[in-house]
Amino acid sequence: MAAIGVAVLLRPHPGTAPVRAPTVSPQPLVPVVPAESSPRREADEGVRALLTRGAEAVERGAFGEAASLLRQATKLAPRDPEAWNGLGVALVSLGEVAAGVEAFRRAVRLQPAHAEAERNLGVALDRQGKLREAAAHYRAFLSLSTEGHPARTDVRRRLLEISSRKGDE
Template sequence: MSRLYEALAAIEQRAHVLVRMDFPSSHAEGRARRRRSVIALCAVAVLGAAGLTVVVRGPSIPSPSAPLVSPLPSAPPPEPLRAPELRDRAWEATVLGSLARAEELLQRAVALDPANASAWNDLGVVLVRRGQRERGIEAIQRSLALDAQHAEAHRNLAVALEQDGQTLGAAAHYRAFLALAPGHPDRAQIEQRLGFPEPAEARR
């Protein structure tokens, strides 16, 4: 617009010069009419160019016949965890001190695989540690009903029964544990708890 303003100002200046000259009135009127025509043409040309610029810079509208872009395929849902994986997650939660989370995971594990003796044993241990001793004892007993040779289940049940005051039942499961795991590092401690005589090698 500055160029247009300069052009118009120049035309006006020339008009003032021509007016100040002593030309006949007819010539002055003719020149004035031509001057107004030139100004009008310049204004129309500039406005037309401005309108053309707006049209060119307008947003492009996609053609209705243009092919639609198909959306990306969604990722398949993750596979549900199996009982062994749930047991691993429960162990991690126990290490972090989240026994409630561990119980939830183990409940899911035994629901998926009711014949998993190790999952029932783990659930019983978590329940006992959460203060639900009766439910914990029942869960460990179910583990042993599925696998009577599960040494750790015998030991865990012995500990739970001893805490519950059932010393005779605890002793029976301690002995079963020692029979199934003769080389366990806690054997001497358990034998001492049961009142077994100290081996001769230890007394020397």
């Protein structure tokens, strides 16, 4: 299954330049799925379908629909970091930033090396004005993402802006 990338342009904090985030990239839940039909395989396919439909809804700007689909995915697969990351994207896009922060935190707890969830958490915290905490997650994103990642330049620029501010939180 090909990954579907969806990027949403968010303003981290009023009056700042936008940072390109968050991204939802559904991946298969199980690396090797048995060829024969099984309840587990059908459940995995159901979750993948919800992740894909949720990502497509985000791409269309249908954030309420995306949140509904991705909530279903988190209920079916509560240990799937992509489901939580995707839900966070939808929630932040709906303006439910605090709920989005919690979804991103869950994704990071489930997969500590999840670069996108780290960046998304940084953006959401930044939007809440929690600059120190946002900066820590931006730095985690930079340490986890590949050098060619398209968001690295924006994240580096935002870190410079944050470090030049005297007040925090």
